[in-house]
Amino acid sequence: MSDLWSLVFGRLTLDALPVLEIIHATNGRELASGIVGTTAAGLAVLGALYLVYALTKYHLWGPLWRDWLTSVDHKKIGIMYVVLALVMLARALAEAFVMRTQQALGDGGGGLVSNEHFAQLFSTHGTIMIFFMAMPFLTGLINYVMPLQIGSRDVAFPTMNSVSLGFTAAGAVLLMISLVLQPFSTGGWTGYPPFTEAAFNPGPGPDYWIWAVTLSGIGTTLSGINFVVTIYKFRCDGMKLMDMPLFCWTSLCTSILMIFALPPLTVATGLLALDRYLGFHMFTNDGGGNMMNFANLFWLFGHPEVYILILPAFGVYSEVFSTFSSKTLYGYTALVIATMCIAVLSFTVWVHHFFTMGQSANLNAIFGIATMLIGIPTGVKIYDWMLTMYRGRVRMAVPMVYAVAFLILFTIGGLSGILLANPSLDYVMHNTLFLVAHFHNMLIPGLLFGMLAGYTLWFPKAFGFILDPKWGYRAAYLWIAGFVFAFFPLYGLGILGMPRRMAEYFNGAWFPLTLVALLGAVMIIAAFACLCIQLYVSIKNREALAVPMGDPWDSRTLEWAVPAPAPEWNFPATPEVEGRDAFATLKEGGYDLRAPDDGYHDIEMPRNSALGPVLMVGSTAMAFGLVWYMWWLAALGAMVCFAATVACGFRRNTHRIVKAEDVKAEWEAFCALADTTPRIPRSLEQTTQNMGHASPASEEITS
Amino acid sequence: MKRLLPLFLLVLLFGGCEGRSSFLSPQGPIAAAQSQHFWYVVTVMMVVCLPVFIGVPWIILRYRYKHGRGDYSPRWHFSKPLEILVWGVPVLVVIALGIKLAHATMTLDPYKPLAGDAVEIQVIGYDWKWLFIYPEQGIATVGDLVFPADRPVSFRITSDTVMQSFFIPALGSQIYAMKGMETRLNLAATGVGEFLGENSQYSGDGFATQSFAVHAVSEEDFATWAESGKADGMPFDRTALEALQAQSTRSELLDTLGVSGESVVFTDAPPDLFTSVATDPSRMGAMQ
Ligand code: HEM
Numbered sequence: 001m002s003d004l005w006s007l008v009f010g011r012l013t014l015d016a017l018p019v020l021e022i023i024h025a026t027n028g029r030e031l032a033s034g035i036v037g038t039t040a041a042g043l044a045v046l047g048a049l050y051l052v053y054a055l056t057k058y059h060l061w062g063p064l065w066r067d068w069l070t071s072v073d074h075k076k077i078g079i080m081y082v083v084l085a086l087v088m089l090a091r092a093l094a095e096a097f098v099m100r101t102q103q104a105l106g107d108g109g110g111g112l113v114s115n116e117h118f119a120q121l122f123s124t125h126g127t128i129m130i131f132f133m134a135m136p137f138l139t140g141l142i143n144y145v146m147p148l149q150i151g152s153r154d155v156a157f158p159t160m161n162s163v164s165l166g167f168t169a170a171g172a173v174l175l176m177i178s179l180v181l182q183p184f185s186t187g188g189w190t191g192y193p194p195f196t197e198a199a200f201n202p203g204p205g206p207d208y209w210i211w212a213v214t215l216s217g218i219g220t221t222l223s224g225i226n227f228v229v230t231i232y233k234f235r236c237d238g239m240k241l242m243d244m245p246l247f248c249w250t251s252l253c254t255s256i257l258m259i260f261a262l263p264p265l266t267v268a269t270g271l272l273a274l275d276r277y278l279g280f281h282m283f284t285n286d287g288g289g290n291m292m293n294f295a296n297l298f299w300l301f302g303h304p305e306v307y308i309l310i311l312p313a314f315g316v317y318s319e320v321f322s323t324f325s326s327k328t329l330y331g332y333t334a335l336v337i338a339t340m341c342i343a344v345l346s347f348t349v350w351v352h353h354f355f356t357m358g359q360s361a362n363l364n365a366i367f368g369i370a371t372m373l374i375g376i377p378t379g380v381k382i383y384d385w386m387l388t389m390y391r392g393r394v395r396m397a398v399p400m401v402y403a404v405a406f407l408i409l410f411t412i413g414g415l416s417g418i419l420l421a422n423p424s425l426d427y428v429m430h431n432t433l434f435l436v437a438h439f440h441n442m443l444i445p446g447l448l449f450g451m452l453a454g455y456t457l458w459f460p461k462a463f464g465f466i467l468d469p470k471w472g473y474r475a476a477y478l479w480i481a482g483f484v485f486a487f488f489p490l491y492g493l494g495i496l497g498m499p500r501r502m503a504e505y506f507n508g509a510w511f512p513l514t515l516v517a518l519l520g521a522v523m524i525i526a527a528f529a530c531l532c533i534q535l536y537v538s539i540k541n542r543e544a545l546a547v548p549m550g551d552p553w554d555s556r557t558l559e560w561a562v563p564a565p566a567p568e569w570n571f572p573a574t575p576e577v578e579g580r581d582a583f584a585t586l587k588e589g590g591y592d593l594r595a596p597d598d599g600y601h602d603i604e605m606p607r608n609s610a611l612g613p614v615l616m617v618g619s620t621a622m623a624f625g626l627v628w629y630m631w632w633l634a635a636l637g638a639m640v641c642f643a644a645t646v647a648c649g650f651r652r653n654t655h656r657i658v659k660a661e662d663v664k665a666e667w668e669a670f671c672a673l674a675d676t677t678p679r680i681p682r683s684l685e686q687t688t689q690n691m692g693h694a695s696p697a698s699e700e701i702t703s
Numbered sequence: 704m705k706r707l708l709p710l711f712l713l714v715l716l717f718g719g720c721e722g723r724s725s726f727l728s729p730q731g732p733i734a735a736a737q738s739q740h741f742w743y744v745v746t747v748m749m750v751v752c753l754p755v756f757i758g759v760p761w762i763i764l765r766y767r768y769k770h771g772r773g774d775y776s777p778r779w780h781f782s783k784p785l786e787i788l789v790w791g792v793p794v795l796v797v798i799a800l801g802i803k804l805a806h807a808t809m810t811l812d813p814y815k816p817l818a819g820d821a822v823e824i825q826v827i828g829y830d831w832k833w834l835f836i837y838p839e840q841g842i843a844t845v846g847d848l849v850f851p852a853d854r855p856v857s858f859r860i861t862s863d864t865v866m867q868s869f870f871i872p873a874l875g876s877q878i879y880a881m882k883g884m885e886t887r888l889n890l891a892a893t894g895v896g897e898f899l900g901e902n903s904q905y906s907g908d909g910f911a912t913q914s915f916a917v918h919a920v921s922e923e924d925f926a927t928w929a930e931s932g933k934a935d936g937m938p939f940d941r942t943a944l945e946a947l948q949a950q951s952t953r954s955e956l957l958d959t960l961g962v963s964g965e966s967v968v969f970t971d972a973p974p975d976l977f978t979s980v981a982t983d984p985s986r987m988g989a990m991q
Pocket of ligand 1: 125443499524
């Protein structure tokens with residue numbers, strides 16, 4: 001019987017269910033921990049069941065498959081990435097809240113979750129936030145926006161784009177499964193061996209981490225290749241590299257980083273997998289293994305990774321500052337050079353993540369100085385954004401609230417970063433909450449606010465209506481205040497010597513600040529709730545909030561030249577542009593909203609492909625099989641992936657034609673609508689009168 | 704927004720009040736230099752930070768959309784003097800900070816011995832407790848780290864399990880402890896005192912309890928303490944070694960050894976214990 005069981009289920013037993021923690025609880029804290037874990041798992045299962053139920057009830061399986069999952073349209077893939085990011089954000093925020101509660105209660109060893117459970121929480125929180133929230137979010141925005149901004153119809157390899165999404169989603173699914181069939185790794189988002197080696201953690205936890213991260217890494221590498229080729233090869237006529245919107249530049253640099261930075265991660269997790277599955281000695285304590293090699297490989301990826309995360313946000317901010325100041329970007333060339341400098345320098349600083357590993361002072365000094373050098377181009381960017389607002393007309397719309405908060409808060413994060421760049425200071429702040437405060441200070445005002453600003457900015461382009469501003473402001477202010485309360489105390493705690501990743505502590509001096517941080521976490525949860533309400537309210541009022549003319553913010557770049565939501569083929573004919581701020585130039589000359597110069601033509605669009613979703617299912621099955629030693633499932637999953645990929649190579653009928661008449665009809669209706677839609681001044685921008693038809697700012701502002 | 708800066712500084716100052724575990728109220732020369740360096744960086748950084756903290760509110764007020772003053776020039780996108788300033792000032796700041804960085808990294812190198820006749824203490828990290836071996840005194844302890852306040856301490860550090868990080872915040876630097884390898888740390892206290900010592904690298908379930916009490920005492924007290932340890936301590940036998948190597952917290956270890964209190968002193972430490980943990984026989988070449 002047990003032989004049969006293990007043949008089918010590998011090492012998966014009922015012990016994997018989180019309820020068991022309740023049953024085996026020996027004290028109050030373990031009981032609470034079990035309840036928290038079971039509730040989380042229950043929510044995940046209920047959510048999945050509800051989704052299945054709703055899809056069945058409203059007969060949505062067909063549309064879901066045809067219009068979304070198998071779609072290779074860059075816009076739909078972009079939206080699916082962002083949806084994935086928001087779902088994962090909800091989970092990771094809930095985990096952050098539990099961690100903050102635990103630390104506020106953990107003085108003297110009390111609390112809500114056990115040490116082991118807390119360790120899983122920081123590991124999943126970190127892994128999700130980086131790989132399954134931030135990465136999908138920025139990949140989604142790039143996917144949606146970048147092809148439109150360069151006047152292209154799609155990315156270079158549409159099917160591969162869907163495959164990238166499939167791999168990323170597979171990793172995310174694996175993480176969601178680990179909530180129900182526990183445990184996940186306790187090794188943090190960095191997964192340092194030897195702790196994650198079989199000698200110390202033989203269970204499935206580290207394997208979940210390895211495969212989730214590896215899958216997402218493969219997806220990201222493919223995305224990077226796709227974006228780079230798109231930007232090099234698919235720009236419309238007249239758009240020189242130095243004319244691209246800054247968001248495209250940051251997308252380009254991020255994609256280059258993705259291509260070069262992700263392979264070391266895949267190698268590191270691959271070698272760790274060899275250790276764990278086949279008894280190699282890469283990073284083990286014995287047999288000549290050396291964990292320092294893992295640290296080097298991991299951060300060879302990890303440091304460029306944080307710039308992969310931040311650069312697209314910089315791109316969003318560049319668009320936001322320029323749009324909401326009604327002014328062209330200050331110092332475009334400098335911003336491009338600075339972005340490139342950051343991208344190159346990001347590969348030269350990885351050692352600063354382990355100054356305390358015992359290498360020589362000379363080496364540390366060199367890497368410390370290299371780290372500080374990154375501060376120069378970053379500082380230049382901050383000043384350039386300020387100078388973009390200078391001599392403009394600054395409208396504090398919701399994206400701008402995030403952007404202005406970013407300028408101030410990010411500067412504080414930069415200050416703490418420069419402090420940590422000093423090896424001799426890092427010696428006293430490494431591994432403390434000061435470091436946790438520093439990187440959240442970069443990631444929340446930097447990355448997350450940028451993503452939320454971009455979400456607010458481009459939402460109307462994707463769905464045809466703007467997001468309700470009232471709830472938008474509430475969310476933004478709560479995010480800002482919540483961040484300040486949740487993380488500034490952590491600087492203090494770090495200086496008081498409190499290590500990171502600590503579930504309980506025995507030093508009363510740390511208690512008050514953990515309480516303040518909990519308050520901040522409450523505000524952040526409220527902020528996220530406001531975002532959900534905002535979405536709900538906006539969908540309900542979508543008629544009133546509609547902006548069919550597609551230019552709600554009087555913007556300057558090409559994506560705003562088309563209706564909202566953007567038509568499947570993006571542009572009736574590939575645009576021809578001149579200079580920067582292509583759409584602003586068109587508007588000034590009155591050349592927007594025109595029929596294409598040489599008439600309408602048939603448009604060839606890629607057909608749907610099932611490869612992405614099939615690979616997603618196949619690779620999830622393979623990874624799940626590997627985690628639990630269900631070898632048949634792993635083999636089956638691998639075979640499905642292989643067979644589907646080969647079969648895809650035999651497809652011949654890969655494109656379909658959109659008829660010129662249809663394009664013409666749709667575009668002429670759009671132009672006709674323009675004649676009847678009033679242009680509105682910027683003062684009415686965030687009202688229901690905004691139909692997406694902007695009157696030029698220069699007419700309004702006379703100074 | 705401008706209010707955030709004082710708030711931030713307040714948090715930092717608040718951090719400075721607490722004694723036992725913060726380098727900003729330093730208890731030793733290393734931490735003192737680090738604290739001074741910290742404030743140096745914060746001050747110099749104000750050259751580039753203050754323009755942002757002041758400039759951003761000023762710009763969004765002066766150039767606001769409704770009732771904004773100041774001229775509006777939507778095409779203005781470059782100014783040579785500003786460009787020089789925007790690149791030049793950060794470059795100068797990084798030069799000022801970089802020189803200090805290089806200097807501090809050399810002088811505060813944890814491997815660099817401090818002036819004076821140092822006490823050698825060997826440190827072995829176990830799950831989840833530290834063993835301190837005093838080769839000169841011939842004793843070893845768990846839970847208490849005692850040393851004479853007027854002499855520097857030279858730590859030789861390794862781990863018999865996963866990677867850990869040996870850290871006494873009030874005295875300054877930390878350094879990783881890794882199996883099969885030896886790392887070094889040189890610290891000193893400015894006077895008699897009690898500080899918090901910890902492991903700052905997550906290492907499993909008992910991680911949070913892996914702290915120890917650091918006592919900097921007078922030379923005489925140290926001698927008395929070492930002698931009484933030698934006389935009244937526990938023998939370091941097989942049972943003790945196995946108990947240390949087992950995954951257990953310090954208090955579980957003490958229970959196993961039948962010791963009451965927070966710490967234990969062993970009368971004799973195997974002289975080659977440290978080297979045997981700190982070297983990996985399968986690594987052929989010489990590794991530090
Ligand atoms: C928005 C509210 C957030 C809160 C309240 C929060 C809270 C926390 C907490 C309490 C920890 C554990 C700290 C410790 O080690 O003691 C943590 C770790 C971490 N967080 Fe967040 N976080 C938030 C957002 C984010 C975001 C947006 C990201 C990344 C995009 C992120 C990435 C991480 C990472 C990488 C870790 C380290 C995990 C590890 O130790 O391996 N967090 N966070």
